Structure formats: structure tokens, C-alpha cells
Amino acid sequence: MDFKFIIIFLLILLTSCTPVFYMYKQEELKVEIDFDLLNQSDYVDIVYVNGNFSYISYFKNNKKQYDQYTYNCTDENPLYKPKLGIWIWDFNKILGKENEVVKKLKNLNINKIYLQIDDDLVKFLPFFNLAKEVGIEVFALDGRPQDVNDPSLLISRVQRILNFNEECKCISGLQIDVEPYLIKDFNINLESYTKKYVDMIKEIKTILNKKMLFSIVVPFWFDEIQYDNKPLSFYIIEIADEVVVMSYRTNLSEILEISNNELCYASKVQKPLYLGLEINPLPLEEHYLIHKDEIKRNIVIQENKIFLVRLPHNGLKYFGTYKVLPEKITFYQNRKFWDILRRTIKKKSFAGWVIHSFEGLLETNHD
Numbered sequence: 001m002d003f004k005f006i007i008i009f010l011l012i013l014l015t016s017c018t019p020v021f022y023m024y025k026q027e028e029l030k031v032e033i034d035f036d037l038l039n040q041s042d043y044v045d046i047v048y049v050n051g052n053f054s055y056i057s058y059f060k061n062n063k064k065q066y067d068q069y070t071y072n073c074t075d076e077n078p079l080y081k082p083k084l085g086i087w088i089w090d091f092n093k094i095l096g097k098e099n100e101v102v103k104k105l106k107n108l109n110i111n112k113i114y115l116q117i118d119d120d121l122v123k124f125l126p127f128f129n130l131a132k133e134v135g136i137e138v139f140a141l142d143g144r145p146q147d148v149n150d151p152s153l154l155i156s157r158v159q160r161i162l163n164f165n166e167e168c169k170c171i172s173g174l175q176i177d178v179e180p181y182l183i184k185d186f187n188i189n190l191e192s193y194t195k196k197y198v199d200m201i202k203e204i205k206t207i208l209n210k211k212m213l214f215s216i217v218v219p220f221w222f223d224e225i226q227y228d229n230k231p232l233s234f235y236i237i238e239i240a241d242e243v244v245v246m247s248y249r250t251n252l253s254e255i256l257e258i259s260n261n262e263l264c265y266a267s268k269v270q271k272p273l274y275l276g277l278e279i280n281p282l283p284l285e286e287h288y289l290i291h292k293d294e295i296k297r298n299i300v301i302q303e304n305k306i307f308l309v310r311l312p313h314n315g316l317k318y319f320g321t322y323k324v325l326p327e328k329i330t331f332y333q334n335r336k337f338w339d340i341l342r343r344t345i346k347k348k349s350f351a352g353w354v355i356h357s358f359e360g361l362l363e364t365n366h367d
Helices: 003-010 035-040 098-107 121-133 152-168 190-208 220-224 232-239 252-269 292-296 336-341 358-364
Strands: 043-049 052-059 083-088 112-116 137-142 173-176 213-219 242-246 273-278 285-291 299-302 305-308 320-324 350-356
Touching: 035 052, 035 292, 043 292, 083 137, 083 358, 098 121, 112 121, 112 350, 121 137, 121 152, 137 152, 152 173, 152 190, 173 190, 190 213, 190 232, 213 220, 213 232, 220 232, 220 252, 232 242, 232 252, 242 252, 242 350, 252 273, 273 336, 285 292, 336 350, 350 358
Parallel strands: 083 112, 083 350, 112 137, 137 173, 173 213, 213 242, 242 273, 273 350
Antiparallel strands: 043 052, 043 285, 285 320, 299 305
């Protein structure tokens, strides 16, 4: 994989040489290495957040499974009346204030909510009903990265939501936000994770059986992963009733550039596609790409664990580096946010914008 595609993938997120062992103070050994994953990898990504070490991701050069793909289409008026949606993750911020929150969202012209649920669906009922009364759609939202390995909990919740909605008729759809790329060996076992992910969403689609709309959240770069001889995001668009692309940028031309393939393919198959915008505060990220052999030259074993003895800020050699600037990703404290929301994108599939998130809206006073 050339360096350009390494960087694109790492924006959202990450034999055998004989190790050299060093004497090192125990209290300084804070960065543990997964030696099994290291041996399977070609390089690692060491990430600093706001100047402090944060985490390590392990990568292989999966050139065969990543590809730059361009799918263009002409500008046309949308088939759908654009809506304004929002993600709500922490229902505890709403409990007891349902009327106030629904009124606030209605005043902001928000007409679609993706609400993180849990097993106690009854507590959400007042909010579901209030939103429905004022014409706001509510989708039940769920999903964790580990669901791709064991979807049983997610599947049981899907069935519970269906059963609950048979009586209340208050939930407009189900949204799945499963992000397997947050699992540390995702890139190393990309083909396996991709198949498990697709199998999972197919199973959910079968369970829903057209009784409820099926929405899926995807990162903008899923068009670079190939599955069944097509970009993964295209495959997902075909399965879902609607797709939300996490097109987290603050420049409209960049938003459209990174979501163009999905907008155009969804236009071809006539599926509604929403674009997500970030408003939460984000940290500065620094990424350092380091060859596996360089890591092995800088490790020590203590108490049956393997630690790095130095990091890039302390002299560890790296072959590539880049920064993720928060002002390029999030509209936090950026009043241009509302200007973007007023734009209608000239693609047949464009169905509206989705704000990430209600919690960010409260923190930034974007109203």
C-alpha cells in the first residue's frame, strides 16, 4: 500500500528479528506491546493525543484489499426532501426533560433522531411518543465494535425492538453503528472482519424483514475496502434502506470529495444517503508509522510483558508521520456549521445531514 492510502485509512483510527532487551525503570515502562500482533504486522501506528501517548495500532500492507475507487455521477436534484438528523448517545441527559429536549430539537428544525437504546425500552417510551407527536422520526440506535465477533447481544436487541414496536408503533427504524475497525487487529485480519461484518448486517436485514427501516452508519473510507468485487460501502448501500456516511470535515468541498462515491452509487440504486457532521470537541492527534523491526529493537520484557523502551517523541525512528487537526474534522466553536446545514447537495441520493451529536450540541451551544 503506498503512503497515501496508509494515511487515509489511519485518519479514522493503525519474522523475525531478535529483540534487543534493555535495562529500564519499571515506572517508565508504560507502553505495552502485543507481540503476537506485532509479529503478524508490517508496521505499527503510534498515536499521541494532545502531546501524550495514547495507543498503538497494528497494520499489514493489505494492498490487495484496499483500492482507490472513483464513481462519478452528474449533479441532479435530490429524490428526497432533505431532513436534519441528530445522534443522541446518553439518554440520561434527557430523562425527566423529555418535553424540553423535544421542543429544543423541533425548534432547531431537527426531524430525525438516532437514539442509543439499551435493554430497558420502556423508559424511552415517553420520548418516543413525544417526538412522534411533533413529527420527529426516531430510530433505535445500537452497536459496538465487538458485535462483529459475537453479534448475539445485538441480534437479541433487534428482536426486542421489533417486538416492542409492534405495540407502541413509535419507532421509525433501526440504525446499526458497528465500527470493527476500532478492534486492534482489524487491519491484520481485514478479510475476515469484513466478511463477519457483512454477514452480521445481512442477518439483521433478514430479521427485520421489512417490518422496520434499516439504517447503517459507515466511515467515508469504506469504499476503499473491497468485498465481493466491489467497494464495501456500495455493498452496504445495497443492503440498507438508508446509509449515513461519517463525512467528518469542516470544508464543504472536502465533505463532498470524501463522500462522492457513496453519493453517486446511492443515486444509481436510488437509496437515501445522509452526510454526518461532527460538532464535538476533538483533540490533536499525531500519528507515527514505525516498521515492525524498529519496534523489536526497542523492547524489553518485564513480568512476562513486553514494553517499548522509547517512543517517537523520545527518539524512536519512524518512516512516516502526520497530524489530524481537530479544526479540519469538527465544527466545534465554528459558526459555519449552520451554513453547511442549509446546503442541499445536488445528488439524487442526498437525503440530508446528521449532527454528531446532541451532547455536542449542548456543549457548544450551537443554536
